[in-house]
Amino acid sequence: MGIRTQFAITAGKSSQWILQTFFKGGSSFPGQLALKIDPKILDTLAKDYEIVVVTGTNGKTLTTALTVNILRQEFDEVLTNPTGANMEQGIVSTFLTAKRKKGQKKFAVLEIDEASLSRVTKYIQPKLFLFTNIFRDQMDRYGEIYTTYRLIVDGAAAAPDAPIICNGDSPIFNSIDTKNPRKYYGFNHLPEKEQLAHYNTDGVLCPKCHHILHFKMITYANLGDYYCPNCGFHRPELDVQLTEMVHMDNVSADFVIDNAKYGIAVGGMYNVYNALAATAVAEYYQVAPEKIRAGLSYDEKVFGRQETITIEGKECTLVLVKNPVGLNQVIDMMALAPYQFSLVSLLNANYADGIDVSWIWDGDYEQFSEMTIPKVIAGGDRHQDMTLRLKVAGIPEERLTEIPNLEDVITAIKSLPTDKVYILATYTAVLQLRKSLASQGYIEGGMNGA
Incomplete structure (x- = not known):
């Protein structure tokens, strides 16, 4: 480790201690300071970590929290960025908080802003990517949905051997080929019913031939079992499936994924997707269902x-x-x-x-x-x-x-x-x-x- 990097780490950790001790906050500034001193500091900080990156429009924060809760049932150390500081300086701040322990498998589950992913993957090599969804969001920053998708695909391409686990119910994740291998999660909990998405829904044109997509099942928006009657474009085979919604209200949900019953202490279909995504990561790392169940049931509400x-x-x-x-x-x-x-x-x-x-x-x-x-x-x-x-x-x-x-x-x-x-x-x-x-x-x- 060079003198410049050492100085950057010391300055970042010192500012972090001051902000947390006297001002009860400061999740991004320490990283910003460290990056100014050493723009390549992530090379050192992220070394030897099994890094899982979570990105997408909605659900990043809760999906990250659930994934961390599950992996902590199996592995001793799981670093994360819990305050939602998901841009480059926030990621650096997260690694500055790490306590080094020798002889343990070290995980980092990081929520990363879509527009920041390609900058972060210049310096870290994730072992796995998780894509939640892509919807219109902050048009002044991201533009249209295919622009956003291109941002995260290009970011993932910097680590081409890392698989992408993505939402199979979202047509955009099946729209273009990627350098990274892909696995898919999704819903298969309802009988087939021919239908179209609501008229005020984005992303319902076939990415191959631009005809309107049809659906055999819709969960919400443009998510579901889609297909194009014109060219045959359709939802890929799912690797991880939610096959039954047992119960859902405004504060909780119970469901079955790959023959195992799970529950979460937050309501809404969108949060069931977050739990499904976290379970897909857990299955990738061969975490047992009882540990997944314990991680998902961890009742600590995430910021906002x-x-x-x-x-x-x-x-x-x-x-x-x-x-x-x-x-x-x-x-x-x-x-x-x-x-x-x-x-x-x-x-x-x-x-x-x-x-x-x-x-x-x-x-x-x-x-x-x-x-x-x-x-x-x-x-x-x-x-x-x-x-x-x-x-x-x-x-x-x-x-x-x-x-x-x-x-x-x-x-x-x-x-x-x-x-x-x-x-x-x-x-x-x-x-x-x-x-x-x-x-x-x-x-x-x-x-x-x-």
Whole structure:
């Protein structure tokens, strides 16, 4: 190890200790500092790790957490980036936290931003990639879905011997050949039924001949058992299959994967996909079903993913939303709730959220008008846009309140008419809200993502 690398590691670790000790945060800055000193520091930090990379539009954070929980049942050391710091500097910060132990197989399960993957794989050699899905997201950063897919395929090509485990229900993952070998996971839990995707769905044109895809089964959006009646393009054979949905509500799900029954303590079909993806990784590493079951049942809510926070007796469920498909799945999950709830919807438009907020007009907020929600609060930097969208969705004005300031939002939550509250927020709004809640003592740490 050269002097420059040693200095970079020392500077990064020192800044990490200061930020965590005195400021209760700082997940990316130490990595940013270390990279400035030594741009190739990952070469050293990531050496000797079995690295699993998780990327895609939705589900990265929870899929990563579930995968880590499972692998920790089998292996002693599993490093990860739990705060969602998934760009290059965040990855460096993650490796700076590692405690070196000799004689153990060392895993690193890393959530990596789609646009950052090719930069990260310049310096690390993953042994396995996991692709969750590709949907329209932050158009100002990623562009259309095929542009995003090309970004992650090119990133994976830097480690061509590493297999890609990908969502077989997504047509885009079968659209082009890759240097990397591929394995597929997906759903086979319903009888076949000829159907088309909803008219407001992206990615339903055949990537080979551009005719409209047909489906024998749809889970949501454009995911399912697809085929093209014109050219014969179709879903590949699945290596890992979910064959039965035993039960699903707004807080949990039970299901069968490859003849083994599992459960998770979060609700919604989109989270079952996350569990299926994590199970596919576990099966790749030949983890036994009982250890997979223990890992999936680990009930620790991940940052902003159905995280429960109590505010003066109000049980608030905080959910990150960032694009139409993810939002619609969250709304579908909320519709399963057997109780009445109030709604808080926080919209920011910073770089990490995506500056373009037009995506909210593709979200099915109209479902909320059918749920008789007694009180709705619109807030965040773009509170006016959020208020307008909710009005157009059919939320009566007498039930809708616009509150720009997050401190005032927290105050208003205390007097909401229901004991249950759903808070939907974009990424930086989640960070800001958690920071305010931490300063008021409702949670520990703000996870400021700095």
